[in-house]
C-alpha cells in the first residue's frame with residue numbers, strides 16, 4: 043500500500059508504545075493484524091519473540107501513532123518479552139473468552155506488568171474470540187469486567203474475525219492517556235512513560251486537543267472505517 047507523505051513522515055502528535063501480552067493462542071497476533079490492517083488475518087503463524095507494527099489514529103484532533111509490539115506468549119519467550127515492558131504507555135492484556143485457563147493465568151501477567159511498567163501505563167484487559175461466545179464462552183463478561191476494575195484496567199471483548207471492537211482497546215487506552223496529559227496528571231517528559239512527541243509539523247501546540255467529540259466505534263467490518271482508511275506501516279518501530 044502507498045503511504046501518503048503525512049502518514050509516512052511521522053506527522054503525529056504523540057507516539058504511544060504499546061505491547062500486547064497474554065498466553066499463546068489467545069489471538070494477540072490476529073488482533074494486532076486486524077487493527078493495523080483493517081481486515082482479518084488469513085494465515086496464522088507462531089510469533090517468535092516480538093513483532094512490531096504501527097498505525098496512526100486520530101483522537102479528537104490529536105494524531106496518535108501507536109507502535110505495537112506483538113509478543114510471543116510461550117513461557118520460553120517470557121524473558122525476551124519482559125525486556126519490552128519498560129517504557130510502555132499501553133499494555134493490552136489478552137485472554138481467550140473460550141479458554142478459562144487463559145483468564146486465570148492473567149494474574150501472573152499482571153504482576154509482571156505492575157512490576158516492570160510505569161505508574162502511568164494504561165492496561166486494557168481484552169477478551170478475544172467474541173464470535174464464538176454463543177456455545178463456547180467460558181469466561182463471563184461481568185467476571186472479567188470485575189477483574190479489570192479490581193486491577194485498575196480498562197476492559198473490552200473483541201472478535202478479530204468479524205472485526206467487532208478491534209479498535210476499541212487501542213482507542214480507549216489512547217484516550218485515557220491523552221486525558222491524563224490534558225489534565226496534567228501525566229508528563230510525557232517523565233522517564234519510561236512510553237509517550238513520545240511527534241515532529242514539528244504536527245498539530246501539537248497549534249491547537250489544544252479536545253476529546254469531547256470523539257466516539258468509540260464498535261461496529262464490525264461492514265460498517266467500520268478501518269477497512270477504508272487503515273493508515274498502517276508494518277515493521278516501522280522507530
Ligand SMILES: Nc1nc2c(ncn2[C@@H]2O[C@H](COP(=O)(O)OP(=O)(O)O)[C@@H](O)[C@H]2O)c(=O)[nH]1
Pocket residue numbers: 064065066067068069070071072073086087088089115170171172173174200201202203204
Ligand atoms: N474464532 C476466532 N478465532 C480466532 C480469533 N482470533 C484468533 N483466532 C484464532 O486463534 C488462534 C491463535 O491466534 P493468534 O493470533 O496466532 O494467537 P497468539 O498466539 O496469541 O498470537 C488462531 O488459530 C486464530 O485463527 C477470533 O477473533 N475468533
Ligand SMILES: [Mg+2]
Pocket residue numbers: 070071072087088089112113114
Ligand atoms: Mg502471536
